[in-house]
């Protein structure tokens with residue numbers, strides 16, 4: 001996701017994203033957000049979650065925040081450190097909606113196979129013109145690789 005959009009989420013929902021620039025040892029939020037196409041989806045979810053967090057009394061409030069927001073197997077995955085049932089229900093709802101939204105541009109999309117599984121609209125599912133250069137690995141792909149790797153090593157760390 002572009003920095004401008006990323007910054008907007010962090011600025012508007014400071015409680016939810018309190019660990020956006022936290023210690024990488026303790027939070028996966030440092031890896032940022034998935035594609036621009038999901039900005040509105042994540043924004044709407046974030047607004048609802050931030051509101052619920054603000055209803056929690058001050059001392060416990062900081063136990064509730066986003067832990068990771070990424071794309072996995074083509075769908076949105078949103079994890080929190082501490083979440084009420086109501087928060088979990090909102091997250092499930094947004095994750096389900098992501099299956100129908102192009103991760104690149106936000107248009108109506110569907111799940112595409114091959115290589116990386118992604119939700120893309122018709123336009124973004126077209127093969128990209130090859131200009132002789134080797135296939136570029138986008139930042140988003142890198143996030144996915146890092147995300148999966150870290151999850152697998154979770155158990156070994158103390």
Ligand SMILES: [Zn+2]
Nearest residue numbers: 102105121124
């Ligand atoms: Zn698209």
